[in-house]
Structure formats: structure tokens, C-alpha cells
Amino acid sequence: MIESALPNLRILLGVSGGIAAYKAAELTRRLRDAGADVRVVLTENAARFVTALTFQALSGQPVRGGLWDEAAEAAMGHIELARWAQRILIAPASADLIARLAHGLADDLLTTLCLASTAPLALAPAMNQQMWAHAATQANLGVLRSRGAVVLGPGSGSQACGDFGAGRLLEADAIVAELMALHGGKLLAGTRVLVSAGPTFEDIDPVRYLGNRSSGRMGFAVAQAAAEAGASVQLVAGPVHLPTPAGVARSDVRSAREMHATVMQHVPQCDIFISAAAVGDYRPAEIAAHKLKKTGGALALTLTENPDILAEVAALKKRPFLVGFAAETQNLRTYARAKLERKKLDLIAANRVGGGSGFDAADNELLLLWPDGEEALARGAKLDLARALIARIATLRKADPARAKGAKR
Ligand code: C5P
Numbered sequence: 001m002i003e004s005a006l007p008n009l010r011i012l013l014g015v016s017g018g019i020a021a022y023k024a025a026e027l028t029r030r031l032r033d034a035g036a037d038v039r040v041v042l043t044e045n046a047a048r049f050v051t052a053l054t055f056q057a058l059s060g061q062p063v064r065g066g067l068w069d070e071a072a073e074a075a076m077g078h079i080e081l082a083r084w085a086q087r088i089l090i091a092p093a094s095a096d097l098i099a100r101l102a103h104g105l106a107d108d109l110l111t112t113l114c115l116a117s118t119a120p121l122a123l124a125p126a127m128n129q130q131m132w133a134h135a136a137t138q139a140n141l142g143v144l145r146s147r148g149a150v151v152l153g154p155g156s157g158s159q160a161c162g163d164f165g166a167g168r169l170l171e172a173d174a175i176v177a178e179l180m181a182l183h184g185g186k187l188l189a190g191t192r193v194l195v196s197a198g199p200t201f202e203d204i205d206p207v208r209y210l211g212n213r214s215s216g217r218m219g220f221a222v223a224q225a226a227a228e229a230g231a232s233v234q235l236v237a238g239p240v241h242l243p244t245p246a247g248v249a250r251s252d253v254r255s256a257r258e259m260h261a262t263v264m265q266h267v268p269q270c271d272i273f274i275s276a277a278a279v280g281d282y283r284p285a286e287i288a289a290h291k292l293k294k295t296g297g298a299l300a301l302t303l304t305e306n307p308d309i310l311a312e313v314a315a316l317k318k319r320p321f322l323v324g325f326a327a328e329t330q331n332l333r334t335y336a337r338a339k340l341e342r343k344k345l346d347l348i349a350a351n352r353v354g355g356g357s358g359f360d361a362a363d364n365e366l367l368l369l370w371p372d373g374e375e376a377l378a379r380g381a382k383l384d385l386a387r388a389l390i391a392r393i394a395t396l397r398k399a400d401p402a403r404a405k406g407a408k409r
Helices: 019-033 052-059 070-075 078-084 095-102 109-116 129-133 135-146 172-183 217-228 256-269 309-314 332-342 382-399
Strands: 010-015 037-042 087-093 121-125 155-158 164-168 192-197 232-237 248-252 272-275 282-284 303-305 321-328 347-352 363-370 373-381
Touching (some): 010 078, 019 037, 019 052, 019 087, 037 052, 087 095, 087 109, 129 164, 272 309
Parallel strands (some): 087 121, 192 272, 232 248, 321 347
16 A cells, blocks of 8 residues: 555545445545544445444544434534544445535535535445436536536446446555645656557558547546646657647657657656557558559458567566557457556556547546456546556556566566
């Protein structure tokens, strides 16, 4: 775990009712390990799933439940508690709690504290996938986001109710890492990150090329999230029409070979290489000097293989922490894990493409896989996913300092 990453930060942890409430116990521990002062408030429904005693033992502080506990009010009144909090984190945040917050209700202690506090609010939702997908929930989250609340996750996968989909509470370490990125010490301060993004265009003749549908948005979001996390970021961009994120240095390239040369030039000066570019695997064996003319018959193009940039970086004696992307149309987990192993990566971010997903879209859905774990990130804005990816990279590097320094796998 990341020590003293949230030193003495006064976090009010709200736990609402849902089966994921048991995971808030682990979260309390992780927050304290990170140096935070934690005070826990359970909603009435949360107390049906977990006990105040658990949280009292883990937080080392009395746990609050209702508004009408005279003894607790005498010790620290609810307005005092609202002022005490420097951050409010609600995990798990149920659909009901999200709805009540969106409407400014103050019908129990937790919602009253949220209204009475000026502390930034972060919510880690957990609910059945259908409840998550419901227009009412999404609209309520939109309202909360517009007021500055930050939504962490949710993850996706199998659910306690037997369903499968988006709505799982993020793991405790991911929540802590995201909180750090938002409020605490910068996750990647002092780190040099190289990001490749966008498609490559392989010229056929002076007017035509072979390309792909990558918009570059995921890679640009990753570069932005890394810069926000305090890294110095070098972006190598294929042909895209996107503004450069603030604080990011950018080199523009066109073909896979240009991208290869530029990446190899920057690799020795980086600690982390995130290869988000959709690099063309093949290029025309020859680029015609003049525009090809119609022949009235079939035209055969001979293609030759491009260098695999990521594989080449992975084979270096002193290699950075390596993150690849896998865009697949089927068997996502199996193919991506095979790619992680074959290319000897430290982490792979897999996404399903085709049918309006992945490429060229504003939203995305990522499955993160690393040698001994995985995390499914539910569909969301590419920037939110990029922040979660950066948080995961920081956690993995912290957990394995040898890898962070570029030890070979
Ligand atoms: O094998 P595949 O092309 O699916 O691997 C995808 C990953 O490899 C991505 O991270 C991509 O940026 C990288 N790649 C590369 N050079 C290539 C092809 C892919 O760096 N020629």
C-alpha cells in the first residue's frame, strides 16, 4: 500500500446500504494505512449489512449512525462533523443515496452532513447493473457531477445478485489510489511517462494511405491523466485532430516507422511507456511516386510488416514499466492475457472494438489485466477511465519496486 499518501487528511467515509458495504471495512483500513484520519457514518440500511463495531475498531473512532443520537451529538455535533471533514467519500454509494443527494435531501445523518459540508465529495457507486444503467441513476449522477462530485468507478463483472455487468464497487486499493490522484500527493510525481496515441497512416501513393479508425482520444486522455498525476509526459501522436493536453510535450508522426523511431528516441528517458497507439501492422512495400491509375482490372498491393514497437521496447535490457492496449472484437480476456504474456507487459488495457465501441467513440470500457490480477472498469468517459488506469499503474509500481525500476520480466 501507498504509505502516508493522504497524511492526516480528515476523511468522512459514508457507507450506504448494499451488500458491498462489507468492502468498506477493508477500505477504512486502507485509508488509515495511507495516513488518513477516518470517521465513519453508516446509513440505517448499511447497518443492516455491517456493524458499527467493525468500523469503530478499524477507524479507531466512534461510528455515527442516526441524527438523533444524543450522546453522539454531545460528543461531536453533526455540524461540527461536517466542518471537521476535509473530504467526504461515500463507498458504497447506493442508487437510493445517489438519488437523495441529487435532490438535496437531508433525511438522515449522511445526507445532512453532505449538505452541511463544503468538503469535496467522491462517490464510489455499487448496485445492480440494471439500477446502474437506469436513466434515473445516470441523470442523478449527472446532477452530482455538475456540482463537482467525483464518481469513482464502478467496476464491472459478476454481481452478488447473480447478474453480470457494471455496478461493482471498485476495489479498496483502486479507490485509495484515485483519491490520492484527486486530493492527495500526486501519484506520478517525479515520473517520466511516454504515451503513444492515435492511428498510423501508411502511404500508398501521394494521395492515398492505409489507416485505421483510432481517434487518439483514449491515448490523449491517458496523457492528460498522467500529467494531472504529476508526471512529465511526452506524447507521440499519430495523425489526429486533437488539442494537446495541458503540460504535455507532443511529437507528431504519420507512419508506424516514424512512430517507431520517435518512441525509441524517447524510451531511454522514460519510466513508464503506455502504448495506446493503434499502430498499423503492415505498410505498402513501396510508396508509388505518382498517383496510381485505374487499370480497369484488379489491383494487388504488396504489404510488408511494420516493426512491433511495444515488443521491441519490451526486449530492451533496461525497459520502462510497460503498458499495452489490446483492441479485440471477441474473446477479450483470453486474447488480452495471451498478449500480456507474449509481449511481457506489466499491464494491458483491453477493450472491445466494433459495433460502435472503442475506437472513435467518446466512451469506452476497459478490462485491466496484469500478471497476477485484473480489474474491469465499467463504461465511462475516456478521461475517467484514463485516471483509473493511471491509479492502477501507480499502485502496481508501488507494490513491485523492482518492476518500477525496469527489471526484466
Ligand atoms: O498485437 P497487437 O497489435 O494487438 O498489440 C497491441 C499493442 O501493441 C498496443 O499497445 C499497440 O500500441 C502495440 N503495437 C505496437 N506496434 C505495432 C503493433 C502494436 O507497439 N506494430
